[in-house]
Amino acid sequence: MNITFIGAGNMAEAIVAGIIGNEVVTAEEVCVTDISEARLEHFEFGYGIRTSMNNAEAVANADVVVLSVKPQIFPAVWPEIESALKPEALVISIMAGIPSATIAHGQPIRVVRVMPNTPALIGRGAAGIAAGELATEFDLEIACTLLGAVGTAVVVTEEEIDAVTALSGSGPAYVFYLLESMLEAADQMGLKPGISRNLALATVIGAAELMLESGEGAAELRAKVTSKGGTTHAAISTLEERGVKDSVVAALLAAQARSKELANG
Template identity: 45%
Template sequence: MTQRIAILGAGVMGETLLSAILSSGHPVDHLVISERRDDRAAELREAYGVEVTGNAEAAAGADVVLLVVKPQDVPALLQEIAGSVAPGTTVVSLAAGIRIEAIASALPDGVAIVRAMPNTPALVGEGMFGISPAPAVTEEQLAAVVTLLESGGKVVVVEEALQDAVTAVSGSGPAYVFYLAEAMIAGGVAEGLDPETARILAQQTLVGSAKLLAGSEETAEELRRRVTSPNGTTHAAITTFDERGVKAGLVAGVAAAAARSAELSAPQ
């Protein structure tokens, strides 16, 4: 039986999931999205042919409810839909830092809760979702969530205690890649390239390298070694990176992001 999916929140990520789920073949008449603004609702109906309604109405009768709103808006949203979510419903929260316990305390008993950390490459179908199920979530319910989110990228299942690490590696990770791109472009310009040529060179190098890494059985370390000839140009660059503490700085940055995630998600 085809599940009825409700997406609560029609921002960028909400629309991204809407588009991805429909592209995966899920029937539009089994999907609903919530939006308060009339003009935005009209846009979504026109673009996707989807039902657009209020939060409580969307949640009522849904098998899976995706919470795709800002963290600060979650408490009010949970209060609004508490009377509409039936036991047996799976609620998936994509709001950063909101713990399963906080969601469970606001909803009826018997609701299956899954916490998820997405990232922005989901916008191009290459997202990374780290998800954590509550203990009561069944294998069938978890499998349904994995299948649903795989429409927007890849999914890994981790214990909730590791969500801060997931946030630090993949949630914030796209910014690290963009930061590296900035540095590569700046380095190229400093060596005489015009900014546009430097951008194209850096951008395609990152795209190609990511595809190579994703499609290889080799580790990142081994792939790096393969293009690092002794005393060659790459060796000169890597040696300089090590001397300047680039790798150590990145590792420390991931640790700082994880620590900040823990602070933000701590009970108030």
């Protein structure tokens, strides 16, 4: 299975590293294109793959083409790529905000949209995968295999991609924001930065893994550690009084709305 990545950014590198490292494909089957010679040299020497600065030539024999460019670049690069595609080629897009119908624009092109997130860079990503109108179950399996090499991959409908964008696509930023707040409080309480960083990171990772392994819900786990009149109760009560949960829900709904706006141009 020959795979060509259009764009040599961080997410493309994460997927390339994952699929080669997990032996989903061989290095000889992967090609990456970009306008940056430095990035192409990085891929060539770091992963032993083929590189090119000519998109049309790179996709001519590709079974799978992964669009990993920024959305605003798509209109400029797509015409030459589309004209060079094999009729049976699968197009996988990790571009945010561009519907599969826009990519296919009435042509018989099989498109699968993917919304990944940045923890894919360390093999702990979360990706939503949605089939375009002509994509098959086998196409979804291919996309799940590729993204599964760098984390968790789940199949959703394209109508749900905006919600996935708000939840997991933008999700790492919410966690970083929480950590930023926790560390600021730790500084005000007099903890040394190195100590507070280690404790905060271990707490977030441990809490997530506890929820994963226990199978219990977030509210149930929170209740178990929130004894009435205790320190945790004082903290949670303050968060509730200040409407933090409502703010988080509103934030995700705003992200979903913005994703829809981008998709609609």
